[in-house]
Amino acid sequence: MRYQVVRKKLDGKPPRRQRLARADRFRQLLDVAWRIIREEGTEALTLGRLAEKAGVTKPVVYDHFGSRSGLLAELYREYDARQNALMEAALKTSASSLAGRARVIASSYVECILLQGREIPGVIAALAGSPELEAIKREYQIGFIERCRAALLPFARTGSISSAGLWAIIGAAESLSHAAATGELTSVQARDELFEIIYAIVDRPPR
Structure with a gap:
């Protein structure tokens, strides 16, 4: 005892x-x-x-x-690096077509959000709380936009993709992915809708 x-x-x-x-x-x-x-x-x-x-x-x-801002920035950087790696790996094996590239971008973006779970929507929302963090978020958004431009430009009907169109893609990607993460949409619904948006923007006929 x-x-x-x-x-x-x-x-x-x-x-x-x-x-x-x-x-x-x-x-x-x-x-x-x-x-x-x-x-x-x-x-x-x-x-x-x-x-x-x-x-x-x-x-x-x-x-x-x-600081807390520094911690949030590091968390977002890690998420962004994971998202980039996922998309780049998928692009290397995707079909060389607009449908193939659009499907990869849509799937990898939604998948990365879902892999991170409920955490990343909260981090992204917190980034809007200070100019410093908002600037970091914008920097990575621009990086994503340029990767999309490089992957999709060869298939653009007009030979170019407008900046407005690319910003529309990332806006849709964020909204649809977060809706999937919170259960308002299924992952399939989010991926399919994002695919349609990407395809329509890149395949837009000349005005």
């Missing part, structure tokens, strides 16, 4: 903080941040809450991100 009491006390001690290399700690903090958003929502994500859930001190978290 005495052994059991001692054992219980030992088991009740808080776990020792694990020393990690800087890159490993950064990866751990991002993983915990995504989990907080998934389980508690974006509003719950503060640097203090992240430190608590990750089992580190606040200075460690501040050293990696500087």
